[in-house]
Amino acid sequence: MAKAKSDSLFSLIKSLTQTEKRHFRLYVNRSGNTQEVKFIKLFDAMESLKQYDDKEILKRVPSIKKVQLSNQKAHLYRQILSSLRQYHIGQNTDIQLRENLDHAKVLYNKGFYKQALKMLDKTKALAKDTKHFTISLEVMEFEKLIESQFITRSIENRAEILTDEVLTTTEIIKSSHQLSNLTLNLYSFFLKHGYAKNQKEFDEVNSYFLANMPKVNFDHLTFYEQLYYYQAHVWFNKIVQNFPNVYKHSLAWVKLFQSNPEMTIKQPVHLIKGYRNLLGSLFQLQYYSKFCEVLEEVEELSQDKQVVQNQNTEVLIFQFLYISKINKHFMEGSFDEGVEMIPEIMEKLERYKSKIDPERVLMIYYKIASLYFGSGNYRKAIFYLNQIIFYQDVKLREDIHCFARILNLIAHFEDGQDYHLEYQIKSTFQFIGKMNQQQAVQKEIISFLRITGKITPDQLRDEFIKLYNALVPLSEDIYERRPFFYLDILSYLESRIENRPVKYVVQDKFKRLK
Numbered sequence: 001m002a003k004a005k006s007d008s009l010f011s012l013i014k015s016l017t018q019t020e021k022r023h024f025r026l027y028v029n030r031s032g033n034t035q036e037v038k039f040i041k042l043f044d045a046m047e048s049l050k051q052y053d054d055k056e057i058l059k060r061v062p063s064i065k066k067v068q069l070s071n072q073k074a075h076l077y078r079q080i081l082s083s084l085r086q087y088h089i090g091q092n093t094d095i096q097l098r099e100n101l102d103h104a105k106v107l108y109n110k111g112f113y114k115q116a117l118k119m120l121d122k123t124k125a126l127a128k129d130t131k132h133f134t135i136s137l138e139v140m141e142f143e144k145l146i147e148s149q150f151i152t153r154s155i156e157n158r159a160e161i162l163t164d165e166v167l168t169t170t171e172i173i174k175s176s177h178q179l180s181n182l183t184l185n186l187y188s189f190f191l192k193h194g195y196a197k198n199q200k201e202f203d204e205v206n207s208y209f210l211a212n213m214p215k216v217n218f219d220h221l222t223f224y225e226q227l228y229y230y231q232a233h234v235w236f237n238k239i240v241q242n243f244p245n246v247y248k249h250s251l252a253w254v255k256l257f258q259s260n261p262e263m264t265i266k267q268p269v270h271l272i273k274g275y276r277n278l279l280g281s282l283f284q285l286q287y288y289s290k291f292c293e294v295l296e297e298v299e300e301l302s303q304d305k306q307v308v309q310n311q312n313t314e315v316l317i318f319q320f321l322y323i324s325k326i327n328k329h330f331m332e333g334s335f336d337e338g339v340e341m342i343p344e345i346m347e348k349l350e351r352y353k354s355k356i357d358p359e360r361v362l363m364i365y366y367k368i369a370s371l372y373f374g375s376g377n378y379r380k381a382i383f384y385l386n387q388i389i390f391y392q393d394v395k396l397r398e399d400i401h402c403f404a405r406i407l408n409l410i411a412h413f414e415d416g417q418d419y420h421l422e423y424q425i426k427s428t429f430q431f432i433g434k435m436n437q438q439q440a441v442q443k444e445i446i447s448f449l450r451i452t453g454k455i456t457p458d459q460l461r462d463e464f465i466k467l468y469n470a471l472v473p474l475s476e477d478i479y480e481r482r483p484f485f486y487l488d489i490l491s492y493l494e495s496r497i498e499n500r501p502v503k504y505v506v507q508d509k510f511k512r513l514k
Helices: 002-015 018-028 034-048 054-060 066-087 093-109 113-129 133-149 158-193 199-212 223-239 243-259 261-266 268-285 288-301 311-332 335-339 342-355 358-375 378-389 398-414 421-434 440-452 457-475 489-498 502-510
Strands: none
Touching (some): 002 034, 002 066, 018 066, 034 066, 093 113, 093 133, 133 158, 158 398, 199 223, 223 243, 243 268, 268 311, 335 358, 342 358, 358 378, 358 398, 358 502, 440 457, 457 489
């Protein structure tokens, strides 16, 4: 446990910007006592290390004994967090509200009830203005406590006004929680299963959505209620593959922020995720001109310091901006140009990896592998597909795990590495069966690969045509089309039938996009 805490402290120190470090030193040196000087030395020692090392720290700070180190690190950790809290208070209204609430409690404890109420009234107004209704309710409960215990004669009908405020705010919070809980559970379903792959899954998700979507008067919804309402609809429609509706609700999500520009600064993460879903829906709809228009907006957003306020938003922008750029290359068929971005992507991925969800990392690997596959570099594609295949938690994005294995089989076949193909086919077939991911498309591809070792080269083109003809009808079936979101298998087959690189097939299709 001590090591985990040490690593957390070390990672926190390494994440600090130069201005944050400067502020921390000023914050700590405000009193100049010996204890603070001691852990400033500890801070300097840890900052100078490339890797965490207890022994090296004790060597560099001899005034700290081994038995003191654990306590000193815990104290330093708290002081850094306190310094960061003070430094970023202007960017985080909720921190400011909490501080005001703390001040009101200090005044209350000192017996200054009217001053405490004045502070609470100011805090409540700011909380309502910034849509922090949970903090508003906490403030009101404190006001009720003071009003019920002391005769303040602040205003007439104070009890009735407070009661009405509490009831109204409680209803807002209840509605927000219902919508946000629905959103979270739909998102969780998508992470585990991906898109609905049959009528049973559709019915399950549809029933859950209808049963848990509260009846709302949309004209009276607050900002957050509207936001969660759009988010729930985006995830539901994404799961059931209704991409026009994903586009509709993700566009409304982004426009909600555009209509409330102050919330862009207060909740940039939600805005970024809105754009991510908007671009994702446009990619699925293959609406190229609109995709490029929105991507340009996101490029501008990525340079806005009011949006990219910290490393959290910086990492989030990196993830979806580069996935969107890769998707643009997929639409254009410009795989070679896309491959040129990969060193930059990998450098940033390595820098941010500890702060990115594993699911996002797997998706980035899959996109990179697909770029290499489209450019004809099958060995590089196999390398990145193996990063997914050998990832331990196969329950995380089962869909990506399964299609990575399918694409891996095709890449091995294309690269001439077919000496273990029969074993890999058997292993893949067992895996997708175990994961309940067996669909007609996967079965057709595996059946095709099984016979490739038993036919002569001059028979291969006819088999490609048979596979193509078998897959075209499946690409139009609402449940069977799911694999085509991950593999542009039809363009690949056309390239083999026409004996030309797949990029040229995709480029021809690109000319017909909107």
